[in-house]
Amino acid sequence: MKVSWPLVIIGGGIVAIDQWTKWLASRFLSFYSGVGVISNVIDFQLVHNYGAAYGIFQDQRILLIGVSIAVLVVCWMFRRAIITSRWSLYGVVILVGGAVGNLIDRVAHGFVIDFINIHIIPVFNVADMCINIGIGCFIVEYIIFRRAARDGSSESA
Numbered sequence: 001m002k003v004s005w006p007l008v009i010i011g012g013g014i015v016a017i018d019q020w021t022k023w024l025a026s027r028f029l030s031f032y033s034g035v036g037v038i039s040n041v042i043d044f045q046l047v048h049n050y051g052a053a054y055g056i057f058q059d060q061r062i063l064l065i066g067v068s069i070a071v072l073v074v075c076w077m078f079r080r081a082i083i084t085s086r087w088s089l090y091g092v093v094i095l096v097g098g099a100v101g102n103l104i105d106r107v108a109h110g111f112v113i114d115f116i117n118i119h120i121i122p123v124f125n126v127a128d129m130c131i132n133i134g135i136g137c138f139i140v141e142y143i144i145f146r147r148a149a150r151d152g153s154s155e156s157a
Contacts (some may be wrong), residue, residue, distance in 0.1 A: 002098075007093045013095025018126040019104060025115035034117055047123040048111040054122050061110055068103040072096060087141035094132025101127030 021143030025046055029035060049060035075082065077090055083089045102125075105112040113121040 004065065005091070011093045011097040011100070013131045014094065014126070015101050015104070018098070018101030018130070018134045021126050022113040022115070025113055029115055041119065043117050044115050045117045045123065047117075048109075048112040049123070050111045053099065053128070062108060065103065066105065066108050068099050071099050072103075083140050084143070087144065091134045091137030091141065093134075094130045098127040098130030098134060100130075101125075101130070101135050140143075 025044065029044055031046050036043045051054075051060065052064055056084040057064060075096055079092065079141035083092055102112050105127075111129075112125065114125045114128070116125060116129075117123045
């Protein structure tokens, strides 16, 4: 599959927006008091995350950097097998953009800057949203193609 510059620009844009919002969070937010967006639901509050999602693997910087690099290498090496539709194509681009955003933080700071606080889940950032959206694209693709395969096989029966 040939490199598509629009997709590179999308991935780069994700990284740029992620890093810009983290810079803004570091510059204008504090650790102990959030800035309310929707009262008692969402606020912006600075958190330095030394682990991964939901606080797992605390203080495992080298492991988490290695996992991030491994994800990027696997996505590149197996891109022809992974990308089977537009859903997986966009899923890879969005996921890689998020992974690179958090990798930059881990390498540069030793932690990931999180700042979006929805009170029922752990604090997160733009890169985390992109990783989840990318995974969501793969789930949608799986459901669509599984349903299409099932419908196709039932028609031939």
